[in-house]
Amino acid sequence: MSRDATQAPVLQVRGLDLSYDTPAGALQALRQVNLTIGKGEIVGLVGESGSGKSTLMQAILGLLPGAAKVQGGQILFQGQDLAGLSAPQMRGLLGDRISVVFQDPMTALNPVLTIGRQMIDIQHRSRISRAEKRARAIGMLERVRIPDPESRFNRYPHEFSGGMRQRVAIAMALMARPALLVADEPTTALDATLEIATIDLLRELQAEIGCAILFITHHLGVVAELCDRIDIMYAGEIVESGATAPVFRDPRHPYTQLLFACDPAQISRPMRHLPSIGGGLPDLTHLPPGCIFAPRCPRADATCRATRPADHQAGPSDLVRCHYPLAPRLEITA
Ligand SMILES: Nc1ncnc2c1ncn2[C@@H]1O[C@H](COP(=O)(O)OP(=O)(O)O)[C@@H](O)[C@H]1O
Numbered sequence: 001m002s003r004d005a006t007q008a009p010v011l012q013v014r015g016l017d018l019s020y021d022t023p024a025g026a027l028q029a030l031r032q033v034n035l036t037i038g039k040g041e042i043v044g045l046v047g048e049s050g051s052g053k054s055t056l057m058q059a060i061l062g063l064l065p066g067a068a069k070v071q072g073g074q075i076l077f078q079g080q081d082l083a084g085l086s087a088p089q090m091r092g093l094l095g096d097r098i099s100v101v102f103q104d105p106m107t108a109l110n111p112v113l114t115i116g117r118q119m120i121d122i123q124h125r126s127r128i129s130r131a132e133k134r135a136r137a138i139g140m141l142e143r144v145r146i147p148d149p150e151s152r153f154n155r156y157p158h159e160f161s162g163g164m165r166q167r168v169a170i171a172m173a174l175m176a177r178p179a180l181l182v183a184d185e186p187t188t189a190l191d192a193t194l195e196i197a198t199i200d201l202l203r204e205l206q207a208e209i210g211c212a213i214l215f216i217t218h219h220l221g222v223v224a225e226l227c228d229r230i231d232i233m234y235a236g237e238i239v240e241s242g243a244t245a246p247v248f249r250d251p252r253h254p255y256t257q258l259l260f261a262c263d264p265a266q267i268s269r270p271m272r273h274l275p276s277i278g279g280g281l282p283d284l285t286h287l288p289p290g291c292i293f294a295p296r297c298p299r300a301d302a303t304c305r306a307t308r309p310a311d312h313q314a315g316p317s318d319l320v321r322c323h324y325p326l327a328p329r330l331e332i333t334a
């Protein structure tokens, strides 16, 4: 799907800087993060563990822990700056216009209440009768392919399988027909077959409801399958962003190039060992002075080590945070 410039984005994160207070000093978890989600777009946010995906999600949802300090930047939801909202206003937004699905569906489900009771409770703002709420909830359970939803309605979460619980959590998140669904690794705990079924279901419901989705994952195959756009995060920065298929064909940031080259699904030639990017994430309490990826980048030169790169438009990508976004593609020869 290409972007409609006439329509205001659902979500716009602009120049977000965030740090955590830690005993070792300020940990610079997000640095100049820019992210845009258009109306009805499915955006995949990928990055290895510790890259700041959950921190960004918590910042968007206003659910940051006390140690987190926003140092600068803006988060606009449908053009409105979320920093200006009171706590009750933010709670009003959550579950109504913004919904969340977490990796562990039990985060959303109360173990001591029946699924039906929870699905009725979640409609507390709606003025329809209890019988109508019940019918809507059962309809939604049917939509997420819960078999025999009438009788399942009176069951407790532990009586559902893991895959079914995640589908119930998705049903609850979408009951209010939100404008934005944020999903943090929602399929990571599921086996491959259930993961595909859940992705199919999400795509189907998204088409019906028309909500935008921010889909957080470290699984590139899922992004290729589901997402209109991809945002690649590395050590607290979005280093590349663009439409999914073209970016998969022609990634411009060296980190994206190496990440794709290391993905088993992308490797066509037989190799004795799976390739991997050498080194590890930098210490975010003591940042390198130049590009955040320079310590691991095979292409890094003196400029990369000394100065932070700006965001460039290059190739199919709207954003490439690299000094050399037009350099030839890096290959891994293992
Ligand atoms: N509450 C916290 N206090 C201090 N540091 C944190 C806290 N939460 C996350 N971090 C740090 O912030 C960075 C990003 O973490 P996170 O957002 O959880 O990444 P991801 O979700 O991509 O794995 C990591 O270096 C992590 O150690």
Ligand SMILES: [Mg+2]
Residues within 6 Å of the ligand: 053, 054, 055
């Ligand atoms: Mg996380």
